[in-house]
């Protein structure tokens with residue numbers, strides 16, 4: 462298993478961040494397996510990936526525990542000293558990072574960040590990004606929460622395309638976890654695919670075409686018993702689509718990054734390998 466974590470201060474001289482390095486690992490893991498003579502079971506250690514392995518009925522989040530005792534490795538000719546760190550599961554749903562963590566050169570104040578121009582998020586994130594069919598943005602994986610939601614605003618210029626995908630980047634025959642979520646546009650209408658591990662279910666919203674050049678708001682809510690998609694914050698039942706996940710699995714456990722606007726994974730090939738009832742579109 463390979464895990465990359467950001468060590469504050471350690472990478473100040475490089476422009477490559479941890480997420481970028483993780484993607485490079487994902488893209489070249491097969492080459493790495495051959496070069497190193499090992500099998501890579503997992504990129505990003507995820508103790509929450511196997512449903513209910515640690516948290517029977519509750520949410521599960523990975524945290525990094527660092528020891529103050531260094532980790533020495535002795536060989537015949539050299540010695541190496543590193544940081545002793547373990548990834549542990551916590552039965553809680555932790556989504557938001559601490560508010561004082563300011564990104565992109567922002568300055569932490571008492572309870573907020575003072576951000577540089579162009580970074581409008583509460584933690585100085587970029588809140589809007591455009592895609593032209595050949596790019597994607599990466600965000601951290603989604604924790605396995607008992608109740609979770611995701612909201613976004615989109616202005617689609619085409620009728621068909623992938624809005625977001627979070628799930629496996631390849632078939633893992635050892636762990637065999639097939640959970641994924643994808644939101645896409647099909648003929649101008651939003652379609653949500655969700656697989657908790659025992660079958661893919663989907664929601665289609667055909668109330669209004671979203672590829673009209675206007676800004677549209679999408680809310681997705683999911684729990685262990687229901688999956689819901691709402692468009693443009695409409696309170697009428699016609700704007701709401703609801704379904705239940707396919708049992709017996711109850712949680713969305715995903716290890717890969719959330720990919721927005723496209724995917725670095727060949728989803729067409731992956732769909733053929735996975736046991737998905739419906740595959741995400743490219």
Ligand SMILES: [Ca+2]
Pocket residue numbers: 512640657658710711712713714
């Ligand atoms: Ca699951």
